[in-house]
Amino acid sequence: MTKGYVGIGEAAKILELSRTSIQKLVDSGQLAAVRTTGGHRRIIRESIEELNQKIGPKAMLRLAAKNPGLAPPVSSETISRPDKVQVLVVEDDPVTAALLTGIFSKSYPEVQCTVATDGLDAVLQLERTRPRIMITDLRMEPFDGFKLIQMVSARAEYQCIAMIAISGMSDSDIEKRGGLPNHVLFLGKPVNLDRLRGFLEAHVQMHRQNR
Incomplete structure (x- = not known):
C-alpha cells in the first residue's frame, strides 16, 4: 500500500466513525476508493482529509440530509407515520x-x-x-x-x-x-x-x- 491510500480500519480511526459507516461513505461515493487485486478496498487519503475538514457535528447532519442514499433501505414499516x-x-x-x-x-x-x-x-x-x-x-x-x-x-x-x-x-x-x-x-x-x-x-x- 502506498502512502496515498489507507485501509478501512485506518480511515475509521481518522474520521472517528465505525467501519460500517466508512463502508457506507465509500459505497455512496463520499469517499474515493480503489479495489486491490486481492479484493480489498483502499481509500484515497486525500478524500479522507477533505471529508475530515467538513465532518464536524453540523456537517455530519448536512451530509445525512443531502444524501439519503447513505441510510439503509427503509421499508413501509419504518417510514414515519403521524398517527404513531x-x-x-x-x-x-x-x-x-x-x-x-x-x-x-x-x-x-x-x-x-x-x-x-x-x-x-x-x-x-x-x-x-x-x-x-x-x-x-x-x-x-x-x-x-x-x-x-x-x-x-x-x-x-x-x-x-x-x-x-x-x-x-x-x-x-x-x-x-x-x-x-x-x-x-x-x-x-x-x-x-x-x-x-x-x-x-x-x-x-x-x-x-x-x-
Missing part, C-alpha cells in the same frame, strides 16, 4: 435493542420503533423519522451517545425530541465525559423497566389526547 409515537432506539447491542423494542410493541400499539446501530446511523434516521423520543446508549464505538445527544440538543428543529440515555457507566465516568444535559433522562443498566414504561406512558397519553 415515533421512538428511535440507538443501541449497538442487538439483545438490548430487541428488549426495548419488544416492550414497546407488546404494550403500546401506538408506538412505532426504529433502531439505529450507531450514532451516524441515528443521524440518518433522525432526518427520516423525526421521532418524539430518542433512547440512546452512551457507550458506542466510535460515534457514541454523548456526541449524538450534543448534536441533537444543538439543533432547533430537534428541540421537541425527548431523550433518554442508557448506560452501565458510573455517574463519575459520565461526569468525566462532560455530563449530560438536564433535559436528558438517564437510566442505568440494567434498565429500570418500570421507570421506562412510565416515561413512555406519559408520551402515549399526550399522543392520545392530541389526536
Whole structure:
C-alpha cells in the first residue's frame, strides 16, 4: 500500500466513525476508493482529509440530509407515520435493542420503533423519522451517545425530541465525559423497566389526547 491510500480500519480511526459507516461513505461515493487485486478496498487519503475538514457535528447532519442514499433501505414499516409515537432506539447491542423494542410493541400499539446501530446511523434516521423520543446508549464505538445527544440538543428543529440515555457507566465516568444535559433522562443498566414504561406512558397519553 502506498502512502496515498489507507485501509478501512485506518480511515475509521481518522474520521472517528465505525467501519460500517466508512463502508457506507465509500459505497455512496463520499469517499474515493480503489479495489486491490486481492479484493480489498483502499481509500484515497486525500478524500479522507477533505471529508475530515467538513465532518464536524453540523456537517455530519448536512451530509445525512443531502444524501439519503447513505441510510439503509427503509421499508413501509419504518417510514414515519403521524398517527404513531415515533421512538428511535440507538443501541449497538442487538439483545438490548430487541428488549426495548419488544416492550414497546407488546404494550403500546401506538408506538412505532426504529433502531439505529450507531450514532451516524441515528443521524440518518433522525432526518427520516423525526421521532418524539430518542433512547440512546452512551457507550458506542466510535460515534457514541454523548456526541449524538450534543448534536441533537444543538439543533432547533430537534428541540421537541425527548431523550433518554442508557448506560452501565458510573455517574463519575459520565461526569468525566462532560455530563449530560438536564433535559436528558438517564437510566442505568440494567434498565429500570418500570421507570421506562412510565416515561413512555406519559408520551402515549399526550399522543392520545392530541389526536
